[in-house]
Amino acid sequence: MKTVFVETSQFNQMISYKPYAATRTEKKKVKYSLLERIKDKIGDRWSLFKEGTRQTFDMICFFGAELGFFYAGDDYLAARHKISTKTIRNRFKELEELGQVIKVYRRAKRSNGRGKPIYLFVNHEYFNYWVDLLGLNLNDFHTDFQTENIEIPSGSKEEGQKKVPTYSLPKKQESNINNSDTNKIVQYVVNRVKDTIDKGTTVKYLSSYINKIVSSLEKQAIYAENHRLNAKKKQLQEELSTNAMNLLGIQKRKPVPLYNWLEQ
Known part of the structure; x- marks a missing residue:
């Protein structure tokens, strides 16, 4: 699988973007929407997971509610929920295989190699924005994407209206415009x-x-x-x-x- 790097300038753009879910109520709605999709994909095995594993999924969905991605470290999540880092890595790998997230990497400043991973929620409303901003080719990720659009928390759009906007987040242009x-x-x-x-x-x-x-x-x-x-x-x-x-x-x-x- 191809390694995709997120440059510092791109990451700064991502974290400074206007949150999709701003209020507490909106965050809860988006969090549960993301979590329910994960539970549906995992199926009956969900009940077999340790409580710490289920809490970890809950937390990352909460983190991803605002902007559609999370970058919490494995060590932090493992210590917070009293599970092993190996369990964290295995569960996140499974989320990739189930087509719920894709993983990209911040570029390490010292080695110019892989830094900490960033996980993009495929079913978040901002997913297409980040695909465009980062110039991602979804064919590079060996997963079966079946994206579903999350409803706008404020309910401002009428039922049946197209959920994905007809525009995408423009990429940063360093060269002259042709x-x-x-x-x-x-x-x-x-x-x-x-x-x-x-x-x-x-x-x-x-x-x-x-x-x-x-x-x-x-x-x-x-x-x-x-x-x-x-x-x-x-x-x-x-x-x-x-x-x-x-x-x-x-x-x-x-x-x-x-x-x-x-x-x-």
Whole structure:
């Protein structure tokens, strides 16, 4: 199976994207939708899993509710639910084989090789966005994809309306825009306007929609840059704190969260 890398710039785009499920109620609805699909695929064997394994599935679905992916480490999940890392890896491999997730890797900064894995939920509404952003070829993943669209948590779309939007998240373009790219951008805007008109809003002209989307992109860019700077500042503070503790011979203890994920 081909190894797919997620570059730092792409990962920053992914984590700064507007959450699909924002409120507590929406997150619970999407979480249970993802979890039920997993349980359906696993079938009767679900009842044979250890409680810690079932809790792990619950947690990753909760993590994936907002943006459609999770990247929690095997060690953390194993320690949190008192199961082995081997069990975690086997269960996640099974999710891949069942066509529920696909695995990509963050690129390791030091070795330029595989970093931590990221699992994309196939049945999340944002899956097609990440496929487009990362330039994924689904033929590279040896699984049987049978995607089903999750309903919009807010219930804003009418019953029977197409769930997958006719547009996709545009890829970041580093080179100059050519004629082919221009045609794609124009079609993207046209499709967005059609979607907007179908929803019954007042946006009916390309010019007005372009003004709105440019303003939105500017806000997203500012948010992403602020997020990057804050993350860099936090990382620097953690490194300074760790170095200071090492010099003083102090071992940092990681508290175990007491939050009950099963009640989400």
